[in-house]
Amino acid sequence: MKWLLFILVLSLLYVVLLLTPSGSIAAGRSSGTKGKQHVNGVIGAIVDRSSRIGKEEIVAMEIAREDVYRHFNQNLTLHVKDADQRNPIRAALAGLDLINIQQVEAIVGPQTWEEVSLVAHICTDKQIPIFSLADTTPEWTAEKWPFVLGASHDNFAQMKAIAGIVQSWNWHQVTVIHEEVGSWTHGVMPYLHDSLREVDAEISQFVGLSPFASSDSLSRELENLQKEQCRVFVVHLSLPLAVRLFEMAKKLKMMEKDYVWITTHHVTSLVHSINASIISSMQGIVGVKSYLSETGQRFQDFSSRFRKRFRRENSEEENNEPGIHAVQAYDAIWTIARAFKGSKGRNQELLERVLQTDFQGLSGKVQFNNHKVAPTQIFQIINVVGKSYRELGFWSSELGFSETIGKYATHSSLMIDLEQVLWPGGPRYTPRGWTELTRSKPLLVGVPAKSGYKEYVSMEYSQSRNSTSFDGLAIQLFEETVRSLPFYLPYEFVAFNGTSYDDLVGQIGENFDAVVGDVAIVASRYKRVEFSHPFTETGLMLIVPARSSNKAWSFIKPFTKPMWASITVITIYNGFVVWLIERHAHPELRGSMLHQIGVMLWLSFNTLFSLQGGKLHSNLSRMSVVVWLFVALVVIQTYTANLTSMLTVQRLEPAVTSVEELLKSNAAVGYCSGSNLEKYLVEVLHFPPANVEQYGSAEEYAQAFDKKEIAAAFIGTPLAKILLAKYCKKFMQAGPTFSIGGFGFAFPWGSPLLESINEALLKVSENGTLVQLENKFIREDKQCQDKDDEIHSLSSNGFRALFIITGGTSTIALVIYIFRIANFSALTAIRGLMLTVFKHWCYQSKRFKRRVSDVDSLGNSSPHHASSQLSQV
Known part of the structure; x- marks a missing residue:
């Protein structure tokens, strides 16, 4: 019933238009070869005669009809009906007239998807193929309307070319100005959005313009854009509306220095038709144009005939060069003619032959896939300069940018390798793509008001002044960073009274332009914002209570194991030398082998205390023992002093040594509120969710440890340093430091400020300001500052000379004795x-x-x- 009602409404409108004086649309235009009795096909065309595109399509289709007759001896009758893009219903009425009255076998056009969708209902019902010349053809078209064929190359790939231009100059934000036409907005914009995200760029805003927008409306929109930071504009408009936009932009001085204008295929593919008076307001524009090979003899013949005929039929136009729309209309007629040739019937058989089409047309390869011609993969990059435009190079979906086309072409992923671009304003320089903020609109910086670590963020409200002051390491560091910027950046701190740092970060782009504070760099937050370089140490520390170390083997700690080994070796060696020299003078040093070994070992360690120098028989043994006595005195005194220090100073050790120990004991652990660590503790370290608690400050941690609520705490390195500085004798780090992000400043995704902020932050770090701020805000407790240095075990390196002297003396005595x-x-x-x-x-x-x-x-x-x-x- 709905379909019948729709047909009835269209029929009534058609009759009304026929009866009105202005109904000249029904007259149409019919052209054929008079005098010919045999007609090999009737084709209808729906075009907008008032537009440059419609004028080119009519001339191109007439030339194609003549060429078909010359090559195939095939007569085609072409009926042309006028349409108006501003009133799609006229296209539907024209389609009814072509089918019911002219009895066409195929229809070419119209130009917009809104018009095509209306005609598609009629053509599908009558099984008449319609060759759509609209740039956008949805994927579901073939299923709903099988007789709709996309005869123009989809230009979705041009959005990747535009993203490549944006990436080439490291721009991160883009403003899109588009026409408020459904197919343009919903068909192409998602492709542009995704393509920009792939190159780390973001669309700051969409500005929709009505096709009938007044000059005042255009002026208001452009004035609003002047107040924004973004200076990179992608224009996706029809040519008439784009011309009006650029003329207004020139009046508002937006076609000058620091502005970037990038146009899509809809504007750029018709730039050849723009006269000198209009193009003067478009200087410096960079555009993406559908590639059209103009080198072949076939195209040259077509171009020559097109210019003559177009000049004759459209004398009001200054330029008569054919564009991509002309060659697509030409190829559409050829596609229909090839399908007619050999076709015994019409309707379904004709559609099947069209879908089998495979030939090289003027616009490229003509081959249908899913009812659409293969999409364009090569685009031309142009720069509007003077009275025309310059061809900078090409972009292909697989190879990127190149100066030429062919197997010897050199390709690059960046456009900067092509010819120099002349940007708006004339000078040969690259615009930044954004401008500084003004005092009238400062940068709104969100600050967590309920941070438990005043060392990083503190806030104080003054009733007398009715103002809030902010302080802390993060605040002062941000202020120093802004001072290091090469441009003026006004900003204003705004307190955030919520408790969730995720909520704070989530308001960037809505209520805040940036966030400063003890905000951790977490991967999940990158979905919303971008962070500066971390200004603190990165990592996650395991903090546990500290306890005194009272081990039974503390007496061996004064010396390291290599030191004890060195003492043992040199003692046995000296004892052996003395035993060998004195064994003939002392009967008690002789006997069985086992007895002599025992006596030698006893002598080695007892010589220092019981065998006096007067009891030694040989001067050689006396010499060896005297030197060893001196060395032993030094070693013993050093050991005594170090052991006394170790027993006097209280040594601390962690109460828990590892995560595994915590998991085995099913202990509860804490983490910083707002740090988003719960997921890491549960999913990565495998703590039960019930055993994970959050705390907001160092004092809360201390109380939780005292009350035995938690056995350990996982705290980011910056905050852990504050906790240890206050409670150095109560808590300590255990185990390794886990690798996670530190603190950073947060900005909207694709913020143009981020690169400059990172550079300024590095300067502040390198000139020592960051270290000074850390020393200022993160102070150790007085007890921690007065504590003794940790006592370390002594190694053999400090006694190497003494060991060499005593060993050498004993060796000399041994050599003399043997001699x-x-x-x-x-x-x-x-x-x-x-x-x-x-x-x-x-x-x-x-x-x-x-x-x-x-x-x-x-x-x-x-x-x-x-x-x-x-x-x-």
């Missing part, structure tokens, strides 16, 4: 040989026989005495 033993053995052997020779000689000589007995007695005397007796003989 003496070797010399005594050699002297004894020589003496025995001499006595043997002398005896032999005496027995051979009778004169000395009486001396033999005397000589024999000499064998048992000392070597010195024997030598003297022999000399007398």
Whole structure:
């Protein structure tokens, strides 16, 4: 019933228009080859004759009809009906007339999706294919209206080209000015939004303009935009409305320095038709234009014929070059003609042959997929300069920007590698894309009023002045950062009285332009805002109660293990040397092997205390022991002093050593309110949700520990330092520091201020201001400042020289002793040989026989005495 009612309403409107004097739309335009008896197809076209696009399409379709006849000997009858984009119902009436009266077999046009959607009902019911020339064709069209075919290339990819331009100059915010037409707003805008998000840019606002907007309306909208910071504008308007917008922008001095204007296909693809008087108000615009190959002979022939015919039929137009809309209309006629050729019937069979189309047209490859021609993948980047425009280069969806097209082209992801852009205002420089705030509209900075850590944020209200003052490390650091900016930035602190820091961050972009305070950098908050570089240490510390350390083995702490090993080795070595030298003079040092080893070890550690120097027989052992006594005295005195210090100073150790210990004991733990750590403790560290409590200040933590409410607390490093500075003898860190973000300033996503804030924050950090502020606000408790330094175990490095001296002395004594033993053995052997020779000689000589007995007695005397007796003989 609804469908019949709709047809009835259209029919009545059609009759009314026919009966009115202004109903010339029904007359249409019919062109064919007179005198021809055989017609091979009847085509209808719905175009807006008053628009430049409609004028180009009519001429292009007439040329296509003539070419079809010349190449295929095929007559086509073309009926053209006028439409008005401002009144889509006229397109529906024109469609009824073409189908019912002219009995067309296919329809080309209209230009907008609103018009196409109205004609689509009629064509689907009559099974007449309609070749839509609208830029937007929804994905669901083929299912609802199978006879609707998208004959123009979708330009959704142009939004990625625009995002590439924005990314090339590191702009983060864009204002979109679009026409309030349903298909334009809902069809293309989501693609632009997603494409900009991929390059870390954001649409600051959408400005919708009515196609019939007055000059006053345009002026008000542009004046409002002048008050905003964003200076990058993407214009998605029809050409007539865009021309009016730029003329008004020029009057308001918005086509000058610091402004960036980027136009979409709807404006740029018709820039060739704009006359010199109008284009003067568009200087510096950068646009994305549908790529049209103009090098082939076929296009050159078409272009030559088009210019002659267009000049003849549209003498009021100054420029007669064909654009993308002309070649798309030309290709649509060729597509229909190829489908007619070989088609035995009409309707469904004709549709099937169209869907099988595959040829190279003037606009590119013509091949239907899901009832639409393949989308455009290459766009031309132009810059409006002088009386025309400059071709800067190209952009393709797969390769990015390039100066030329072809296999030898050099591609880049950034447009800055193309030719120099002449921006509005003339000079060859790159606009920042935003402007500073003014005193009339300062930066509204949200500050958490209920922060439990006054060291970072504190607030005081003065009744006499009726004003609120803010202080703290975060506040003063932000003030110093703003002073370091290369431009003036007015700001105003605004107190936030809520308790949730997520709520505070969530109001950025609505009630606040930024947030300053002890706000943690958390991944979940990046969905809403962006953060500056952290101005505190990053990490999460496990804080637990501290207890005294009273271990039974404390007496070994004065020295490290390598030191004890060094003392043991040098003592045994010195004892061995003394034992070896003294063993012949002391019978108690001799005996079995096991006995001698025991005696040697006993001597090693007892020499220092019981064996006095007077009991030592050899000077070598005395020399070794004297040096070792000196070294041992130094070692013993050092040990005594360090042990006394360790036993005197109270040493603390953590009551809990690890997260695993907390989990095994099912202990309750605390975390900072507003820090968004509950999810981390539950999902990452696996604490039961019932065992997790939040606290807002260092004092609350101390009370919770005293009441045994919690066994440990997970606190961000900046706040943990404050807690430990106040309660250094009650709490301490246990285990490693977990890696999470620190504190940072929060700004809206894509804020143009963020880059400058980060640079200024680095300057403040590098010049020492941040350290001074930390020392000013984060002070240690007096008891912590007066506490003794921690006593460390002593290593062997400080005693290396003494050990070398005593070891070297013992080694020298050992070498001398061994050398003496070797010399005594050699002297004894020589003496025995001499006595043997002398005896032999005496027995051979009778004169000395009486001396033999005397000589024999000499064998048992000392070597010195024997030598003297022999000399007398």
